Amino acid sequence: xxxxxxxxxxxxxxxxxxxxxxxxxxxxxxxxxxxxxxxxxxxxxxxxxxxxxxxxxxxxxxxxxxxxxxxxxxxxxxxxxxxxxxxxxxxxxxxxxxxxxxxxxxxxxxxxxxxxxxxxxxxxxxxxxxxxxxxxxxxxxxxxxxxxxxxxxxxxxxxxxxxxxxxxxxxxxxxxxxxxxxxxxxxxxxxxxxxxxxxxxxxxxxxxxxxxxxxxxxxxxxxxxxxxxxxxxxxxxxxxxxxxxxxxxxxxxxxxxxxxxxxxxxxxxxxxxxxxxxxxxxxxxxxxxxxxxxxxxxxxxxxxxxxxxxxxxxxxxx
Numbered sequence: 016x017x018x019x020x021x022x023x024x025x026x027x028x029x030x031x032x033x034x035x036x037x038x039x040x041x042x043x044x045x046x047x048x049x050x051x052x053x054x055x056x057x058x059x060x061x062x063x064x065x066x067x068x069x070x071x072x073x074x075x076x077x078x079x080x081x082x083x084x085x086x087x088x089x090x091x092x093x094x095x096x097x098x099x100x101x102x103x104x105x106x107x108x109x110x111x112x113x114x115x116x117x118x119x120x121x122x123x124x125x126x127x128x129x130x131x132x133x134x135x136x137x138x139x140x141x142x143x144x145x146x147x148x149x150x151x152x153x154x155x156x157x158x159x160x161x162x163x164x165x166x167x168x169x170x171x172x173x174x175x176x177x178x179x180x181x182x183x184x185x186x187x188x189x190x191x192x193x194x195x196x197x198x199x200x201x202x203x204x205x206x207x208x209x210x211x212x213x214x215x216x217x218x219x220x221x222x223x224x225x226x227x228x229x230x231x232x233x234x235x236x237x238x239x240x241x242x243x244x245x246x247x248x249x250x251x252x253x254x255x256x257x258x259x260x261x262x263x264x265x266x267x268x269x270x271x272x273x274x275x276x277x278x279x280x281x282x283x284x285x286x287x288x289x290x291x292x293x294x295x296x297x298x299x300x301x302x303x304x305x306x307x308x309x310x311x312x313x314x315x316x317x318x319x320x321x322x323x324x325x326x327x328x329x330x331x332x333x
Contacts (some may be wrong), residue, residue: 021097039126050267051269052273054277055276057277058280060305066291067292070243070291070292071242071295073237074242074299078238078241079238079241082299085231086231086303089227090229090307091114091119092226093159094117096220096223097155097156098110100156101147101155101299103216103219104151104155106134106145112321112322114135114314115321118310118311119133119137119311119315121308122308122309122315123136125308130141134153134160137152138153138273140318144319144321144322154212158220161202161206162221162223162224163260164261165298166221166228169199170228171257171258172194172198174257175191175250175251176188176191178248197312202217203217235296235300239292239296242296245289253291255282255288256280256297258278259274259279262275262278275301276298279294280294
């Protein structure tokens with residue numbers, strides 16, 4: 016699916032430093048599709064497909080709607096996190112423009128061909144329409160992504176620490192408890208050395224990430240509970256969901272499909288969870304996140320107009 020002119024795609028690839036020919040871009044997309052299909056085929060061959068499909072069919076629509084609303088509120092909070100990072104650098108964006116470009120970026124993560132990323136599109140768009148230096152835009156987006164990733168991992172570690180299963184692993188609770196300060200230290204060192212970011216900047220962004228990722232974790236509850244998950248294991252299901260969300264950042268499949276299912280296939284077995292339920296839930300999450308990304312179509316036609324308004328506001332700002 017191609018919703019950008021080829022000249023714009025070529026320019027984005029150049030800005031991202033990964034200029035590819037149309038032929039190679041098609042091959043990359045085909046490779047992603049093949050890998051996605053291969054992972055899903057492997058997963059479906061290893062589980063009771065009828066049981067998994069039954070879990071999906073019996074998921075109450077009201078639970079899906081509730082989870083979808085939570086995901087979209089989380090998306091808006093993530094957009095405000097991006098707005099905060101740019102405001103620290105002296106670029107003050109209107110909230111409407113920020114939410115719009117964030118949704119369009121999520122859309123392009125899903126539908127653009129080859130290796131083009133939604134963040135690459137956003138950096139290119141900000142440079143072309145508002146004059147934001149490309150290097151600054153890329154660093155700000157890396158910073159806000161890293162901040163969100165930190166809270167995903169932090170919540171996953173906390174949930175695993177609270178899990179009864181951690182008592183059954185030799186030194187499990189100790190390792191998980193040590194993992195939390197270790198994660199904090201790694202994050203602070205990486206933002207300082209790699210992104211040249213001050214800790215107080217990360218602290219200011221943390222209120223958005225903490226709320227956003229908490230809502231993402233909470234969005235998993237109506238799905239797992241609606242499929243009949245054991246309430247005594249719910250923290251394990253949500254922790255695995257958060258871990259799978261981190262792994263789907265790897266650009267090896269279409270929209271993360273297949274990667275999350277593989278995580279539940281092997282991670283669910285390790286944690287003694289209902290694997291069919293976990294994989295059914297992962298497919299439901301993929302559908303809801305894809306639907307959330309497709310909301311970007313609503314903003315796509317308005318983005319240039321919103322950018323023009325934003326440009327006027329920046330010109331008036333002393």
